[in-house]
Amino acid sequence: MIGLSHYLIVSALLFSIGLIGVLRRRNLLMLFFATEVMLNAVNIAFAAISHFYNDLTGQMFAFFVIAIAASEVAVGLGILIVLYKKHGSLDLDDLATMKG
């Protein structure tokens, strides 16, 4: 029988993969993917816990997260395209224009 802890372990693993992606990746597009992975890890946790407690609030939250992630990607991709047009690259090491 697959229980709550299995779901949470999958969620934690996914979140860790996303976090490592955020920390290690240099390409902005890859960073976006990594954040999406993290968001979906959270969504899994929300849905699982919601089911566990028989409370729909968590699943509702997951829907909101999906909706906001979709709009975020829409805006973010737009910015990425502009950045790429301007700099010809999406590598973060080349985009360090705010050095203190």
Added chain:
Amino acid sequence: MMEKLVYIALFAPLVSSLFAAMFAMTPRKTFVGIIASLLLFTGFVASATLAVNIFTTGEAVSVTMMQWIGMGDLYIPFGFVADQVSVTMMTMVSLISTIVHVYSIGYMDHDKSFNRFFSYLSAFVFSMMVLVMSDNFAGLFIGWEGVGVCSWLLIGFWYHKPDQSREANPSISPSWAANEAFIMNRIADLGMLVGLFILYWNVGSLQYDDVFAAIPNLDQWILNGAALALFIGAMGKSAQFPLHTWLTDAMEGPTPVSALIHAATMVTAGVFLVIRANPLFSVTPEVSYFIAALGTFVAFFAASMALVNRDLKRIIAFSTLSQLGYMFAAAGLGAYWIALFHLVAHAFFKALLFLGAGNVMHAMHDELDIFKMGGLKKVMRPTYIYMGLASLTLAGIFPLAGFFSKDAIIETAFNEGTYILWIMLVVTAGMTAFYSFRQVFLTFHGTERYDHHEIHPHEMYKFVLIAMSPLAILAVIAGAFKDGFETFVTSLLPAYHMSEHTHHYVWLLTAIVTLFAVGGIALAYIKYNKGLERNEKLENSFIYKLLSNQYYIPNLYTELISKPYAMISEKFWHGVDMKIVDRTVDGVAHFLYKSGDVNRRMQTGNLSHYLNWMAVGAVVLMVAAAVTAMIG
């Protein structure tokens, strides 16, 4: 009506000061001086009217303007009282200050800070009025400090003059002298404050009436402590030994200032305090006797230094010190009204003497050495008459004012059976006569020792000479009012009567004093009337050197107090201030600066690094939350 007069007498000088202050930064304007003098004259008329009124009705006028401090049990109002004592002082102060204001229009004629001078001078008069009119010790203290500040401003009026060595100029420079006066007075004011605290602690009020009413209920040692502490304050303001050095150095200020502040009014504030607090001092016989003894000592001590001094203004300053000693002697022996009488008479002739000295300075282009003068009576006859008259009064020659007031003090010393004090005061009277006429003869008689090519002596402006005449008249006739004055002020002050025994000898006593005075004048006449014959041997003798260097007391203070103090300050500056205080403050700033400099490197501009730091921060926060959750 009477209340209004009190306010006019009090605030006319303030209005005058503020008016002159509006023009302080602008070039000389004669009308500033004229309006200031008129305002002061208004104050004088108000004071004189009050005096006449109180004389006829015998009722004091007291007003409470407003509450000043009120919290808990402490209640101090801005209250003013015009009674027999304060109205005497008010009339005297406002009269002399009016004359000095008019005089200053002439004397400060060429000074570019003419307007500023009037502002300070009037501010001084206002402070002095607060001092004498206040009906509580707190108000008196405010006036006390106010006159101190104005005195500082006025001594250092020519602050731009450079410092000189003590040999070239005993008071070094105006700004030095001003600081000296201010600091000496601060030392004494601490004593005064302690006295006020003792009184407030034990009585719960600083109103004169409440304090004096509570005196019978207080312990003797508390009374002694309070009286002594208050007298220490008086010693500073009235320049009694050992706080006397500032007064002669204060002569660096313009001469009208010397006349008004450092001879006639401010320096008598100490005597006024003792007179005002007579219920306290009359129940502390030991302290009172100390006051009398110190006063007598200072009278003699100052007169001895005046014998050999060459500086015109310093001689007069020493005579002021000496006469203040006389006043304290009288007050200490319980003859408060005689002290007040001498205070007023002294104010008239001393102001006259100083203003005359100002005329001489004006004529001699600020030369003050009487060895370099002589023969001035030909060109300056009115000044000669004024100064001669004032010196005769100072010497105590019948029937001038000084005769009546000083003789009464000397008689008091005899009457109290304090014969040592009596002998010293009589000898001092002889010395006073000698040095005042030494100065008159050296200045006005004999050969002309000044440089004829450089200096063309000329008499002062006419209006100045006319303005001085009331002082001359009062110096002559004030003695005639002695009995009236006695009945007037003894309705407030304790009466003092000579015993039968003294009455018996009164002619003899007067004769002895007069003999000493005339002897002093005669000696000065023999030695100095012809001119100056310098006696090298005498001038190099030890005593002469000791006296002309003021017993080396200023040098002693420099060596024993100023220099060690400067040395300790230097040590503390380098050791404590720089090494501990500054280093702590600098260390904090340095740490912040350095940590900022180090952490600046975090800001690489690389988003990836930022994200890493963000993850680190999130982990730290989570660990912290976990730890607190576990502990909590």
